[in-house]
Amino acid sequence: MAIPQRDQASPWPFVAMVGMAGCFFLYAASGLLAPWYGVVLLLAVWVVLFVVATRWWTPHPRRTLLLPVIAVVVWFAVLVLGEALFDWTA
Structure with missing residues (x-):
């Protein structure tokens, strides 16, 4: 009796999660350029994308x-617009 084979797992979600982990570090390090409320907003956006x-x-x-x-x-748009409109600087 043969055991039925399941479909193989797709590698793409794993690649995407590696990208999301890299983006988390960008978002978390934004405190060097953005005020605390900008970083909180960015991290909230990241959590939504992660979910x-x-x-x-x-x-x-x-x-x-x-x-x-x-x-x-x-991330790039928020930091550029924050710098242009609200004078966020390092």
Whole structure:
């Protein structure tokens, strides 16, 4: 009697989580450029993206690759706009 093979796990969510971990360090180190409330806002955005990544893990494994890219774009945009509009400096 043969044991049925399950579908292989997709590697893409693992790659996305490595990207999300890297983005976490960007967000956490933003205190060098942004005030505390900017860092809190950024970390809240990161938590939302992380939750979405965990929810998409099985049903949409390839979509998880977009989330670290979105996280970097949001991080960059918030810091650039914060510097331009609110004079956030190091």
